[in-house]
Amino acid sequence: MAWRFALTIDPAAPGDPRGSFAETFTVIDPAAPALSVGELSTQRGDGIFESIGVVDGHPQEVAAHLERLVHSARICDLPEPHVGQWREAVAAAAAACGPGESVVKLILSRGVEHGPAPTAWVTAAPAADFAAVRERGVRVVTLDRGYALDVPARAPWLLLGAKTLSYAVNMAALREAKRRGADDAIFTTSDGFVLEAPTASLILRRGDTFVTPAPHGGILRGTTQVSLFAHLEEQGFATAYATIAVSDLATVDAAWLVSSVRLAAPITAVDGVALPMDAAFTAAINEYLLSPRD
Ligand code: PLP
Numbered sequence: 001m002a003w004r005f006a007l008t009i010d011p012a013a014p015g016d017p018r019g020s021f022a023e024t025f026t027v028i029d030p031a032a033p034a035l036s037v038g039e040l041s042t043q044r045g046d047g048i049f050e051s052i053g054v055v056d057g058h059p060q061e062v063a064a065h066l067e068r069l070v071h072s073a074r075i076c077d078l079p080e081p082h083v084g085q086w087r088e089a090v091a092a093a094a095a096a097c098g099p100g101e102s103v104v105k106l107i108l109s110r111g112v113e114h115g116p117a118p119t120a121w122v123t124a125a126p127a128a129d130f131a132a133v134r135e136r137g138v139r140v141v142t143l144d145r146g147y148a149l150d151v152p153a154r155a156p157w158l159l160l161g162a163k164t165l166s167y168a169v170n171m172a173a174l175r176e177a178k179r180r181g182a183d184d185a186i187f188t189t190s191d192g193f194v195l196e197a198p199t200a201s202l203i204l205r206r207g208d209t210f211v212t213p214a215p216h217g218g219i220l221r222g223t224t225q226v227s228l229f230a231h232l233e234e235q236g237f238a239t240a241y242a243t244i245a246v247s248d249l250a251t252v253d254a255a256w257l258v259s260s261v262r263l264a265a266p267i268t269a270v271d272g273v274a275l276p277m278d279a280a281f282t283a284a285i286n287e288y289l290l291s292p293r294d
């Protein structure tokens with residue numbers, strides 16, 4: 001991995017009035033070891049993160065990402081991140097990105113075992129080249145996430161809806177999708193509703209209406225999906241949040257997986273059944289997603 005930049009953050013309390021937090025950042029060598037062996041992010045995946053797309057040095061949708069970071073911290077009982085401090089850290093990382101597409105990652109972990117404070121750091125790296133996948137699309141399979149639609153509300157300790165560092169299950173789902181001859185997966189509930197992909201939100205098109213699974217707590221509130229819905233509404237399209245049955249997937253006019261770095265990947269097949277794909281419309285969506293967005 002050709003890292004571009006990394007810094008560690010000494011987390012400030014939410015009300016800290018400082019105008020600049022530069023003194024709380026330590027720029028580190030991104031290729032050198034930096035974490036304690038007692039770090040709970042590595043021992044238990046106990047922490048949260050965000051991945052922000054950066055295009056030609058412009059970090060996209062920073063406010064929405066920081067809002068979700070704060071939301072994830074609340075769900076996980078982590079100290080509330082100081083939004084101004086993290087915004088400044090994102091700006092420093094984005095400034096190191098240069099032209100083209102990059103990814104800035106924000107990580108807030110519970111810290112070192114028995115230690116006094118959380119550990120926080122930010123990295124910047126070049127993004128993978130997703131041009132072909134944006135054009136060609138992805139074949140997906142539906143995979144059972146193993147819980148019913150009402151579980152997130154009944155069992156908040158499962159941390160569903162937080163963007164935690166525990167992505168081993170998400171990565172296992174991607175491997176299972178590949179074993180089944182697909183490129184990606186859509187998680188479903190045990191009672192037959194669609195949720196999200198392991199690293200993306202799902203958007204379906206029916207006529208001039210775009211629909212995404214309701215953020216009932218079991219899925220992440222996708223910053224790309226929210227941004228795209230605002231853009232589509234400006235274009236005169238209708239958008240909606242809904243409870244979507246797995247059986248509905250076969251009847252849509254088009255569908256996409258959307259996320260901050262890969263952007264919009266059109267879905268070409270679900271469980272081996274082909275879906276219609278609109279190449280020109282998908283290209284227009286990705287042009288919007290690549291334009292500077294705040
Ligand atoms: N859902 C999951 C599980 C994800 O990991 C991601 C992105 O990483 C998303 C949805 C999409 O979120 P965003 O559009 O903010 O990247």
